Amino acid sequence: MTASALLPLLVAGPLVGAFVATGLTRPAARRALGLLVSAAVLAGSVLLVMATRDGQVVVAQVAGWPGGIAIPFAADPLSALMVLVASLLVTTCLAFAAATGDDLDRWFVPLALVLSGGVYGAFVTADLFNLFVLVEVALIPSYVLLTAGGRPEQVRAGRIYLTVNLLGSTILLAGIALLYGVTGSVNLGELAGAAADSNAAALAAGVVLVAFGVKAALVPAHGWLPATYPSAPPAVTALFSGLLTKIGVYAIFRVYAVVFDGDARLSSVLLVVFLATMVVGVLGALGEGRMRSILVFHMISQVGYILLGLSFFGVLGVTAGIFYFLHNTVVKASLLLTAGAVETTHGTDRLDRLGGLARREPLLAVAFFAAAVSLAGLPPFSGFVAKLVLVRAAFAEQAYLAGGLAVVVSLFTLLSMMKIWNGVFWGEPPDQPPAEPAVEVPRIPRSLVWPGVVLAGVSLAVGLGAELVLGLSQTAAEGLVDPSDYVDAVSGR
Amino acid sequence: MTAAVAVAVLVTGGVFLVLQRGLVRVTLGFILLGHAANVLLLAAGGMARREAPLVGRVDLPEASDPLPQAFALTAIVITFGITVYLFGLAGAGADAEPDDEPDPEVLP
Numbered sequence: 001m002t003a004s005a006l007l008p009l010l011v012a013g014p015l016v017g018a019f020v021a022t023g024l025t026r027p028a029a030r031r032a033l034g035l036l037v038s039a040a041v042l043a044g045s046v047l048l049v050m051a052t053r054d055g056q057v058v059v060a061q062v063a064g065w066p067g068g069i070a071i072p073f074a075a076d077p078l079s080a081l082m083v084l085v086a087s088l089l090v091t092t093c094l095a096f097a098a099a100t101g102d103d104l105d106r107w108f109v110p111l112a113l114v115l116s117g118g119v120y121g122a123f124v125t126a127d128l129f130n131l132f133v134l135v136e137v138a139l140i141p142s143y144v145l146l147t148a149g150g151r152p153e154q155v156r157a158g159r160i161y162l163t164v165n166l167l168g169s170t171i172l173l174a175g176i177a178l179l180y181g182v183t184g185s186v187n188l189g190e191l192a193g194a195a196a197d198s199n200a201a202a203l204a205a206g207v208v209l210v211a212f213g214v215k216a217a218l219v220p221a222h223g224w225l226p227a228t229y230p231s232a233p234p235a236v237t238a239l240f241s242g243l244l245t246k247i248g249v250y251a252i253f254r255v256y257a258v259v260f261d262g263d264a265r266l267s268s269v270l271l272v273v274f275l276a277t278m279v280v281g282v283l284g285a286l287g288e289g290r291m292r293s294i295l296v297f298h299m300i301s302q303v304g305y306i307l308l309g310l311s312f313f314g315v316l317g318v319t320a321g322i323f324y325f326l327h328n329t330v331v332k333a334s335l336l337l338t339a340g341a342v343e344t345t346h347g348t349d350r351l352d353r354l355g356g357l358a359r360r361e362p363l364l365a366v367a368f369f370a371a372a373v374s375l376a377g378l379p380p381f382s383g384f385v386a387k388l389v390l391v392r393a394a395f396a397e398q399a400y401l402a403g404g405l406a407v408v409v410s411l412f413t414l415l416s417m418m419k420i421w422n423g424v425f426w427g428e429p430p431d432q433p434p435a436e437p438a439v440e441v442p443r444i445p446r447s448l449v450w451p452g453v454v455l456a457g458v459s460l461a462v463g464l465g466a467e468l469v470l471g472l473s474q475t476a477a478e479g480l481v482d483p484s485d486y487v488d489a490v491s492g493r
Numbered sequence: 494m495t496a497a498v499a500v501a502v503l504v505t506g507g508v509f510l511v512l513q514r515g516l517v518r519v520t521l522g523f524i525l526l527g528h529a530a531n532v533l534l535l536a537a538g539g540m541a542r543r544e545a546p547l548v549g550r551v552d553l554p555e556a557s558d559p560l561p562q563a564f565a566l567t568a569i570v571i572t573f574g575i576t577v578y579l580f581g582l583a584g585a586g587a588d589a590e591p592d593d594e595p596d597p598e599v600l601p
Contacts, residue, residue, distance in 0.1 A: 111594060129564055129567075132568075133567060133578070134570070136571045140571075140574065140575065140578075143575070143578055144578075147582065147585075150585070155582060155585050157506050159516055159579075159582055159583075162575065162578065162579055162582065163511075163516075163519055163523070163579070166523050166572075166579070167523070167526075167576075168576055169571075170523065170526045170529075170530050170572075173527075173528070173530040173533075173568050174530045174533050175533070176534075176564070177530060177533040177534040177536075177537045177561070177564070178533065178537065180534070180537045180538075180560075180561060180564075181533075181537030181538075321494065
């Protein structure tokens with residue numbers, strides 16, 4: 001079958017592309033290759049979504065070993081949707097990096113491709129140890145991308161980022177070792193329901209969940225995210241936001257659904273962690289004074305929203321979580337790219353140094369406004385549908401406190417977005433200090449504006465055509481709530 | 494039991510070092526933590542069977558489980574690479590910034 005042949009290519013394609021790109025000396029050639037590979041993955045992921053849209057599971061038992069021995073790649077609707085949104089993001093961020101000139105660096109395109117290959121692989125692998133390896137494949141280029149500029153604050157951010165992620169990876173490895181010791185397998189098909197049946201396996205899988213919680217920046221392990229992401233180049237921050245923390249979130253979905261079988265004993269613990277993540281993230285954002293710092297704190301808060309759906313483990317809740325996941329990845333990247341466009345041209349993203357951009361840059365302002373309103377959850381954007389479905393799922397589970405908190409946190413999100421809007425886009429440009437001669441700041445080039453506009457447009461389209469995406473999310477949720485198709489396909493039974 | 498004690502000692506030392514200030518000490522701590530995880534992986538394959546897993550040379554009940562050994566090998570390579578990079582960062586940051594500098598991100 002053609003669709004199953006695609007799965008190993010999702011990893012191999014970007015890795016081979018990266019290898020070839022290291023040999024290309026002309027920046028334009030590297031740029032073209034990077035865009036070509038990501039666009040090809042985007043096309044492939046559309047095929048994958050088509051192939052899984054009725055809940056089918058596409059499996060590739062790598063190297064033709066029989067099921068149970070091979071290291072399988074498997075795509076159910078959830079994996080296919082994740083790869084789709086990730087490849088959309090990689091393509092947009094590479095286009096943005098081409099506009100900022102970040103990709104003139106010899107290693108930028110190869111590293112970004114390796115990172116993307118690791119992320120796609122992590123979304124489609126059905127083997128826990130392979131998941132660990134692919135997470136590392138995605139993380140190692142990110143260490144270099146974060147610190148490549150060599151500025152002191154980047155080195156400082158790199159230290160925090162590396163140590164936290166190395167700790168997370170070590171915990172993950174220990175968790176996988178414990179799980180293998182208890183169950184004798186790391187294949188997700190063989191592990192299905194293991195944690196629900198045995199307390200020892202639940203403890204081991206709990207260690208795995210903790211490790212992914214660190215990587216997804218859940219409270220109380222969230223502090224590393226705002227300390228590191230804003231120091232990276234803008235294109236890199238957007239790339240990380242859509243890919244790296246999202247691997248952790250995806251893995252929590254997968255492990256909780258398959259290994260724990262949605263064990264209800266855990267759901268109250270998860271609920272508390274996710275609610276705390278939501279609230280702490282949004283409150284942290286209120287104290288920040290830079291566009292990207294505010295947005296990065298909102299990433300934490302939004303991860304809480306995405307996972308909140310998972311803690312109401314049922315088709316309705318998980319549908320809400322998956323829809324929120326897709327919506328948030330697109331919108332957050334759009335906002336970060338808009339902020340990056342401002343920062344690249346004006347040299348700063350501090351709110352007190354900017355102002356009056358709405359008049360100078362109407363298109364950028366509209367894109368920011370659309371994405372910001374979508375993040376806060378107002379119609380007609382995707383954020384409204386996402387929050388509506390989530391709050392309805394909360395009320396259906398009689399989790400009134402959780403549903404109410406979700407609404408209150410939205411108000412604070414709106415407040416932060418208004419703060420950015422007032423500081424950067426509204427009002428008058430700040431007075432130049434009299435000592436400095438007034439410098440004429442150039443207008444933001446179109447090529448920097450478009451990536452953010454395109455993603456904001458995607459958010460609007462998803463909001464208006466929510467039926468389609470919601471239907472796909474629901475199919476994906478049904479595959480998670482009852483993972484028997486996935487388990488059968490992966491274990492080759 | 495030996496493996497459990499080894500893991501406990503390695504984790505204790507690792508956690509102690511990771512909580513120190515200098516990045517070099519933190520990195521050494523991570524090396525110890527990585528070793529602990531690797532011992533854990535090997536122990537996960539069963540401590541009683543320790544013969545080389547070569548089919549035809551040893552009795553299968555005596556042969557050790559090769560899968561955790563492959564896991565440990567992979568993990569060692571990954572941890573080693575990251576450790577070297579961390580040492581590189583420790584060197585790069587050494588002149589740029591003393592350890593006790595106040596947070597430069599604080600806005601006026």
